[in-house]
Amino acid sequence: MRTPSVTVAVVTYRRTAMLSELLPLVTTQAADLPGASVLVVDNDPDGSAAVVCSGHDVRYVAEPRPGIGAARDRAVREAGTDAVAFIDDDELPQDDWLSALVTTWRESGAAAVAGPVLAVLPGPPDPWITAGAFYPRPNPPSGTRLGAAGAGNLLLDLGWLRAAGISFDPDRGDRGGEDTQLTRRLVRSGGEIVWCADAVVSETMPAERYTRRWLLQRRFGHGVVSGELAVELAGGFAARQVARTRELLAGGCQVVGGATRAALGLGTGSARHHARGLRTVMRGAGRVVGALGGAFAAYRRG
Missing domain, CATH: 3.90.550.10 (Spore Coat Polysaccharide Biosynthesis Protein SpsA; Chain A)
Structure with a gap:
């Protein structure tokens, strides 16, 4: 063989x-x-x-x-x-x-x-x-x-x-x-x-990549790709519209839910709730941007 x-x-x-x-x-x-x-x-x-x-x-x-x-x-x-x-x-x-x-x-x-x-x-x-x-x-x-x-x-x-x-x-x-x-x-x-x-x-x-800012931006970038590809790979026009709506709703829910959790973390002094809430906000915001056709230059040079 x-x-x-x-x-x-x-x-x-x-x-x-x-x-x-x-x-x-x-x-x-x-x-x-x-x-x-x-x-x-x-x-x-x-x-x-x-x-x-x-x-x-x-x-x-x-x-x-x-x-x-x-x-x-x-x-x-x-x-x-x-x-x-x-x-x-x-x-x-x-x-x-x-x-x-x-x-x-x-x-x-x-x-x-x-x-x-x-x-x-x-x-x-x-x-x-x-x-x-x-x-x-x-x-x-x-x-x-x-x-x-x-x-x-x-x-x-x-x-x-x-x-x-x-x-x-x-x-x-x-x-x-x-x-x-x-x-x-x-x-x-x-x-x-x-x-x-x-x-x-x-x-x-x-x-320079081991910072809160960079890691949250990375979550946003992942969300953009997720939202973008969910629409792109859905198929025909109607299927893409359904996928876009689904991503907008899901991403919006993540933004609201994540912001609520982050605020709870600030109010209670919980780093866990604050950090994970912001993670969810950035991921959801990225999905919304990606579903609407936006982009994030994760590998921008210079």
């Missing part, structure tokens, strides 16, 4: 120090797995990653179109293998990450396999952030079926993508959400996304 081949795809943009730390780890894991190789897609027009890649057993390509959607789309088109396993340039794989993803993919026959991303925080946690449950991220049991997944730790069966006519949308530019869009479309086409709790990567959280 032919050994299925897999490309480890690293999409990068001006994070040369982090890339220097990541590449030895992924190339070592790829070398230990038959049929595996590493591809780096550099989204920097100045080609800053080229020098870093020159010292490693990787294939380097430059993607001139700006935006993470364009870079991920280029990785899919360049892979030339049975599957592609994405890991971000600010992440590090734990031992056996790649083999765990590939084993789960082979044994399950799933269209995609996702794994946990553990945040490495820059210092002692802000009690308010802890109370708001911004971290840790969910880690369900292996084998759990998902409705969507992020691409920071994701293996995609390229045969499934080709059969379904699906790829990452390069036109999403700095909005992000290209991974949620693709994986939702994959599930709608009949593919399964399976969780692998053993395929773990860690993500270094810079101090």
